Amino acid sequence: MVGNPNCGKTTLFNALTGLRQKVGNYPGVTVEKKIGECYSQHGRPMKIIDLPGAYSLAARSPDEAVLRDVLFGRREDTPQPDRVICVLDATNLERNLYLVHQILDLGRPVILVLNMMDLAVKAGLRIDTHQLAAALGVVVIACAAVKGEGLVELKLAMSRSDLPLARHRWDVPAPIAPAVAELQASLSDADAQSPLIARAEALLLLTDFESVRIAGSKPLSARTAAVLAAWQQRCAREESNWSGTLIRSRYDAINTLCREVLRRPRPPELSGSDRLDAVLVHSIWGWLFFGFVMAALFFSIFSLAEYPMNWIDAHIAALSRGVKNILPPGDLRDLLTDGVIGGVGGIVVFLPQILILFFFVGLLESTGYMARAAFLMDRPMSKVGLHGKSFIPLLGSYACAIPGIMATRTIENAKDRLVTILIAPLMSCSARLPVYLLMIATLLPAAALPATWKAGLMLLMYLLGTLGAFGFAWLFKRTLFKSARPLMIMELPAYQPPRLKEILRQMVERSWLFLKNAGTIILGISIVLWFLTTYPKHPDPKASAEAQIAVSFAGQAGHLLEPVIKPLGFDWRIGIGLVTSFAAREVFVSSMSVIFGVQDNGEDTLPVRDALRAARWPNGASLFTPLVCITLMVYYVFAMQCMSTIAVVKRETNSWRWPLFQIAYMTGTAWLVCFAIYQIGRALDY
Amino acid sequence: MINGDDGFAQRLREMGFGEAALVTKISGRTTSLCQVNGTRIALNHNAAMAILVEALPAGVR
Ligand SMILES: Nc1nc2c(ncn2[C@@H]2O[C@H](COP(=O)(O)OP(=O)(O)O)[C@@H](O)[C@H]2O)c(=O)[nH]1
Numbered sequence: 021m022v023g024n025p026n027c028g029k030t031t032l033f034n035a036l037t038g039l040r041q042k043v044g045n046y047p048g049v050t051v052e053k054k055i056g057e058c059y060s061q062h063g064r065p066m067k068i069i070d071l072p073g074a075y076s077l078a079a080r081s082p083d084e085a086v087l088r089d090v091l092f093g094r095r096e097d098t099p100q101p102d103r104v105i106c107v108l109d110a111t112n113l114e115r116n117l118y119l120v121h122q123i124l125d126l127g128r129p130v131i132l133v134l135n136m137m138d139l140a141v142k143a144g145l146r147i148d149t150h151q152l153a154a155a156l157g158v159v160v161i162a163c164a165a166v167k168g169e170g171l172v173e174l175k176l177a178m179s180r181s182d183l184p185l186a187r188h189r190w191d192v193p194a195p196i197a198p199a200v201a202e203l204q205a206s207l208s209d210a211d212a213q214s215p216l217i218a219r220a221e222a223l224l225l226l227t228d229f230e231s232v233r234i235a236g237s238k239p240l241s242a243r244t245a246a247v248l249a250a251w252q253q254r255c256a257r258e259e260s261n262w263s264g265t266l267i268r269s270r271y272d273a274i275n276t277l278c279r280e281v282l283r284r285p286r287p288p289e290l291s292g293s294d295r296l297d298a299v300l301v302h303s304i305w306g307w308l309f310f311g312f313v314m315a316a317l318f319f320s321i322f323s324l325a326e327y328p329m330n331w332i333d334a335h336i337a338a339l340s341r342g343v344k345n346i347l348p349p350g351d352l353r354d355l356l357t358d359g360v361i362g363g364v365g366g367i368v369v370f371l372p373q374i375l376i377l378f379f380f381v382g383l384l385e386s387t388g389y390m391a392r393a394a395f396l397m398d399r400p401m402s403k404v405g406l407h408g409k410s411f412i413p414l415l416g417s418y419a420c421a422i423p424g425i426m427a428t429r430t431i432e433n434a435k436d437r438l439v440t441i442l443i444a445p446l447m448s449c450s451a452r453l454p455v456y457l458l459m460i461a462t463l464l465p466a467a468a469l470p471a472t473w474k475a476g477l478m479l480l481m482y483l484l485g486t487l488g489a490f491g492f493a494w495l496f497k498r499t500l501f502k503s504a505r506p507l508m509i510m511e512l513p514a515y516q517p518p519r520l521k522e523i524l525r526q527m528v529e530r531s532w533l534f535l536k537n538a539g540t541i542i543l544g545i546s547i548v549l550w551f552l553t554t555y556p557k558h559p560d561p562k563a564s565a566e567a568q569i570a571v572s573f574a575g576q577a578g579h580l581l582e583p584v585i586k587p588l589g590f591d592w593r594i595g596i597g598l599v600t601s602f603a604a605r606e607v608f609v610s611s612m613s614v615i616f617g618v619q620d621n622g623e624d625t626l627p628v629r630d631a632l633r634a635a636r637w638p639n640g641a642s643l644f645t646p647l648v649c650i651t652l653m654v655y656y657v658f659a660m661q662c663m664s665t666i667a668v669v670k671r672e673t674n675s676w677r678w679p680l681f682q683i684a685y686m687t688g689t690a691w692l693v694c695f696a697i698y699q700i701g702r703a704l705d706y
Numbered sequence: 707m708i709n710g711d712d713g714f715a716q717r718l719r720e721m722g723f724g725e726a727a728l729v730t731k732i733s734g735r736t737t738s739l740c741q742v743n744g745t746r747i748a749l750n751h752n753a754a755m756a757i758l759v760e761a762l763p764a765g766v767r
Pocket of ligand 1 (some may be wrong): 024026027030032073138139163164167350516519
């Protein structure tokens, strides 16, 4: 199944296959491989591969390269497709037919699906599907995937064993023909491609610029590569524009076809989306609306989420108490309550915030506003050398850097994508929240100060992270990843009413992923941490919790670390927190409560706060002075403290080099900034 | 007319933003939003600078 981005391919794929889907990766590249199953009219199972959306087979991103290589039969991990379902957005037939035109060249059986027919009808477009089918010699099906219209006809067509082969009345433009003929011959002989596919591939190779090559695809044979290079040189020498000629020739054919099959109301007018855009991307009104959306987003994350979070917190505490009542005191009980329930529970509390963020992101995406936000942000982003498309991953990173980093896949330029990945974890994610909250609570005595102070301090941390991200983007684009100013072309999809079902489906999917993480990685770390703070045992079994930790493995490690972090005002106990929270930032809070021997009564963070305030250096000086609290917050703004992010960066960049670089530059910056803050603060007598 | 980076020019043309295309500018100063063939395409400043458009004579639409 292939089609342009936003043609409704995913919707159609979901409608056809329901839950019988498998999502994986194409080996060697970070492109999602979606395979679904449905049944033919005769009950035979059929496998559908949902290929990445693309405008053309001339690939400009790994996604498009996968599409090209699967269709050319160049991927060993994917069988040759025996039929191609081309999904088209019927409201924009010309542009969508371009990819179809390339695919018809392949000579594989094709089914054309004219999706979004409901919108086309509303816009007054009349498409003669019979004539289109007759002209191209393929099966054409009108469909509205969201309403389930046309699905039965599509399944019927898919079940046919006698799908006609396309009659493709189109001649290779004369200037390219000799080159195509020679390259086609070489591709048939040396690369064992069938004649039609060889011709299609020859056309593509001859008119390609710097097309993307990906791992896992069969490369060209040496002979073909030599033929290709010779013709390319000749083309360059004669300064011919084969690509332009070919594209024009295809569009000429498409326009002729459209004149036959498409009737549009005269005169073409600006659509509703265009009129909405005149306001929503306006240089004043657009920004106002954008500001309003962002304010609503942050308000919901920070204030609305509090209610479900308190509820979850209370239930986790109740569970922990329940276990304490049932089991006799001992290591097993402590492991379960302090290690497992405390550790995993500490993460699950963030679920509401993450759900709210995903809900907003889903809402913005499904209405089509996200692309507008990227459009507006293009100008500020260009100041640091990135373009608007980098905004979407960065916004997502406020919830969690992991979906954010995965969203960078839409950025075609490899350098821009890498810079976006490198800076994404600087956006304050929701895992930093508990650290900020604890430090603010320790810093500012309860009710004495108005809530705005706390909110202000919190906002300051978010701002600091965001500024840091932009600053580093600027720096990287000037040093490591120098490249020409990025060129951005982005299609803005038509506005749509939000589709709540689809959004909910995504929220469930993503939060399940999050919970799975909590259930595996975080669970493991919590158990390990509990072990490291419990063993070896203090010789005196009645020793205080604090004394026990001092002799434990974790305590020993903290002592080792102390000389490095003392200049930042941190002692060995904070050091343990820094080390354990390398797994995930929020672990810092649970570590503090374990280390400072807090009796968690499960109500709120009050007791931890009091314990921290009472903590002293050996010489009796207070440990958590306001200056140290602020320094610690700033440390978490910058430091790379998240194993899952490191794993994802490794996967997305296919090397250890970038995650290691990320740890070094982020944690290095954290140390330097904290050193400056603490030392200057001390000098000023804070 | 389209100038500059070959791969970029190819993609623009493939998206229907070719030499024969009728372009309507909807919004934007540095980053612009254009309507081509019924789709909205956003171009950043650098991309827009690579494209030369001709104004249609008044009255023709
Ligand atoms: N009105 C209408 N909207 C549709 C139809 N098919 C898909 N959509 C919407 O178009 C948008 C893009 O669809 P999606 O499946 O994500 O497109 P993809 O990028 O091709 O996978 C979504 O908001 C869909 O709800 C349709 O037949 N009619």
